[in-house]
Amino acid sequence: MIDKSSLDRRSLLAGAAAGAVAIAAPAGAARAATGTRPYPDVIFIMADDMGYADLSITGSHHIRTPAIDSIGTGGTVLHQSYSSSPVCSASRTAIITGCYQGRFRVGLDEPLAELPPGLGLPADRPTLPGLFRKAGYRTALVGKWHLGTPPLNGPLEHGYDSFYGIVEGAADYFIHHTVHDGKPVGIGLAQGDKPLEATGYLTDLFGAQAVKEIEAAGDKPLFLSLHFNAPHWPWEGREDEAIAKTLKDSRDTSGGNLAKYAEMTQIMDENVGKVLAALKHAGREDAIVVFTSDNGGERFSETWPFVGQKGELLEGGIRVPGLVRAPGRIAAGSNIDQPIVGMDWLPTLFALATGKSADGTFDGLDLSPQLTGKAAPVARTIYWRYKANDQAAVRQGDWKYLKLGDKEHLFNVVQDERERADFFDVNKDKVKELKALWDKWNAQMIPYPLGSFSEDVKKWYPDRY
Structure with missing residues (x-):
């Protein structure tokens, strides 16, 4: 850690x-310092x-x-x-x-x-x-x-x-x-x-x-x-x-x-x-x-x-x-x-x-x-995806599922910031849970474009083209 x-x-x-x-000044002093500024x-x-x-x-x-x-x-x-x-x-x-x-x-x-x-x-x-x-x-x-x-x-x-x-x-x-x-x-x-x-x-x-x-x-x-x-x-x-x-x-x-x-x-x-x-x-x-x-x-x-x-x-x-x-x-x-x-x-x-x-x-x-x-601190789930090398990640609490190409990993990034102790083979339930969450999130995102830029820009901005 x-x-x-x-x-x-x-x-x-x-x-x-x-x-x-x-x-840090008291809250009242901070407000007073703004003078005529409301914020x-x-x-x-x-x-x-x-x-x-x-x-x-x-x-x-x-x-x-x-x-x-x-x-x-x-x-x-x-x-x-x-x-x-x-x-x-x-x-x-x-x-x-x-x-x-x-x-x-x-x-x-x-x-x-x-x-x-x-x-x-x-x-x-x-x-x-x-x-x-x-x-x-x-x-x-x-x-x-x-x-x-x-x-x-x-x-x-x-x-x-x-x-x-x-x-x-x-x-x-x-x-x-x-x-x-x-x-x-x-x-x-x-x-x-x-x-x-x-x-x-x-x-x-x-x-x-x-x-x-x-x-x-x-x-x-x-x-x-x-x-x-x-x-x-x-x-x-x-x-x-x-x-x-x-x-x-x-x-x-x-x-x-x-x-x-x-x-x-x-x-x-x-x-x-x-x-x-x-x-x-x-x-x-x-x-x-x-x-x-x-x-x-x-x-x-x-x-x-x-x-x-x-x-x-x-x-x-x-x-x-x-x-x-x-x-x-x-x-x-x-x-x-x-x-x-x-x-x-x-x-x-x-x-x-x-x-x-x-x-x-x-x-x-x-x-x-x-x-x-x-x-x-509020519990939350954070998602990532990156097209290059087919990368995906999701962090929920201390756990992070990570996909790098065809390799998948599961890390506890609070106990192991170096991402070296891989739980992928010993905690399959958590892997399955996080992958399902990522799939559901990814379905809400725009798919990565497959066509040319001109085709994609017309699709996403029909009001301009």
């Missing part, structure tokens, strides 16, 4: 060293392809992340935080809709390699930013989108008042586009629905823009999605612009190493620190702040004590960092043993911020009572 006590000790030391340990700001920070143990607070051996750690020491670290998919566009579909990505055609391309104009979220679908906007928030996305192409399916069409970031799934940190065959492709960096020319290191640009959004927030509460593309490939730090100019393909696997990965992550941490400082300077420290990742880590990431990585339904591919700070709502240093998955953020954050239930039908659960200590 994870030694949470040692992690907590390490977390407190890291936070103290950074001078960043936050103390606190919500800052949702997400890394790209970050492993569970890539933060010093979650166990990294060589990466120091004092700013990000302070979110956890000022609130809670969720050691059972999951993504709904082991790849990014699918997991982002679940986060923004509060539902399993398998309910939407855009969620079935894993990952979404191309962004055809017709592929995107349903126009009438309630979204995380859209619900906050309806509640009176100003909403902004800074960073990666990867859920469709503007102007039909960009961020402005799905709940955000403003957008500054990259449209596609990745971008060079200096060229601000993905590079194929030595040439930039796609829309790349955009502002609103238009491409944007800018200079600078992308992580720094996103951090600076997030600070501007906070400084310009005014009397309205702010819902800010800060979706860094770090530490996603290509493997570049602030001093690597010359490398970017000679890059032939952003996916070049000959680049990168542990030191470069640590550098990229620590630059992101610096920018998170600037965002937290901007909140303090603006008198908006009552903000609810979340830090997580879209899926498990890739090549150079650390996923200990889990095995597996991005693209796999082993714990290392779907267990992600989960840190939440909510002064006056979540006590600093809270230890919350609650499984939470990406689609839970919509109902949970909305209730945590407004005290109301989000209007709509969601697969995600409102876990605000668990985060605030008002209720015990």
